Amino acid sequence: MSSITVKQAAKRLLESDNAYILIHRSPDGDCIGSGYALAMALRSLGKRARVLCSDEIPSRYHFMLPETQTLEYFEPEIIISSDVADEKLFGGSLSEQYAGKVDLCIDHHISNSGYAKELCLDGKAAAACQVVYEILQEMKVAVTKEMAVCLYTGIATDTGCFMYDNTGARTLHIVAEIMEQHPDIDYARINREMFVVKSMGRMQLDKILTEQLESHLDGKCMLVCITKELMDKYGIEESELEGVSGFPLQVEGAQVSIVLKEREKGVFRVSMRSADWVNVSAICQNFGGGGHVKAAGCCIEGTAEEVKKQLVEAVRKGMQKS
């Protein structure tokens, strides 16, 4: 693996034709946006390009897809990946098929495993879309409205609408440049769809989670325990529980949030989040887990009451150390 600059990546792309662009399984706004923006850019230069994903693109992201897609088969000359930190994350048959075969990886995850022959990585970029934008500038590609929608959505979704600490000055300058070139895009509508709108099912789930909220350590540790019994009672599906890990952290005064999901009777998957200064990765390591300083997890066995007691005690100790 060799690390290359944005300029070198642009040169490599300009010299190549017939590109396959791989994005990660469970596709999100950033891999879809960066993958399709790059594909459209390459096509605008007369090249052939196709985006490959092991999962279907969820309907909430369909507005990002180009109106016309090349369906004719072609043999790839260059295999690119975008926003994929490791080749295992292609998922399904793509992981096996393209293992060791990626020529160029465009990414922003500092944890990138270096699986590609050439890696264009900007660990300070908020999103892969930010890196792709820089590459397009270097390639002197005119950013069309369709590309702008992709790039904007990818950056907005990876930053929580510019809310998280990965939002940098360069991120905002780029978004401003996109807006200058395309003032006619309804950015507020995209934001509404991505950040405000919830299904009735999700609203009901939030209601149930609010009912289950437990306050520990004088409200500094907020906890929700989702038992099998609770899921059965309300007919909650496993898949619906994605994105609830941060739920208890929105309560005023919460420093640490814990979400317990009972995988099977007496086995709990634990998601821990920190609002600020508490290192939850260190806390989860006590239970054989780990992760990032502000977002970590582990697995514990026991009754709900036992597990809660152990976790809250570990958080209490962790707060003293942090």
Added chain:
Amino acid sequence: MSSITVKQAAKRLLESDNAYILIHRSPDGDCIGSGYALAMALRSLGKRARVLCSDEIPSRYHFMLPETQTLEYFEPEIIISSDVADEKLFGGSLSEQYAGKVDLCIDHHISNSGYAKELCLDGKAAAACQVVYEILQEMKVAVTKEMAVCLYTGIATDTGCFMYDNTGARTLHIVAEIMEQHPDIDYARINREMFVVKSMGRMQLDKILTEQLESHLDGKCMLVCITKELMDKYGIEESELEGVSGFPLQVEGAQVSIVLKEREKGVFRVSMRSADWVNVSAICQNFGGGGHVKAAGCCIEGTAEEVKKQLVEAVRKGMQKS
């Protein structure tokens, strides 16, 4: 009243000393941010400046206030207002005391009533803080960390964390410039406090509102009716109901949201919001109300069931016209 440019406003401020800066009653992030940033800027130039507000600054905005405040009395040489569209909005005794006496108004509301001798208005600016930033640049004031916190928070709160359609390219370039000058500010923490954190009371209220959600017109019109009975049952205070007007609009598929609040028995205050293309101001005009295209209101008398029926019927007709 004469309209003046940012450059002229900067010149006027540089020539003046001993400034009173008036902000509006029920102070929000933008008037606090713009008022205090300007006061700090004037003080950094060796001038005296004081911010006046008829209400207390709410505790959630206390982090924006400068550590040291001038408390000595001085006679004002120039009366400035920031983010105040009309002098009635000073509130309390300030409205009477300063009616017709404001020398310079800095604002971004196109509805500004032109009450000041000189008006520096940028109707395209997302926030008064954006206009103040431009004035500070023109005055060649170094933006300190304390000023940056004020300006950032004002812009972020007035744009819903850059989510609303008032967020322009210039807005984002300015925020990026602030971040470049002050990379050490914890912007993500400010965002969390302003946009994520909720009191337990507000979480409980959201739960109750979810339970009360009614779907009309195939889910295109979502409605919540908060009767006196409901408020008594759960002990909900009138003041807690601020900011719930958009609640039903977060439901997937909703085009129009209606929130009914029973003021006294059989008298309902109606808040209507539009997600997109439906003109709710026109709908509310049928009931003697009005407002903006996407946010309007009116007052109706009757039983809850009668009022709902009339409103939903008006929305149905309004959707056909829009």
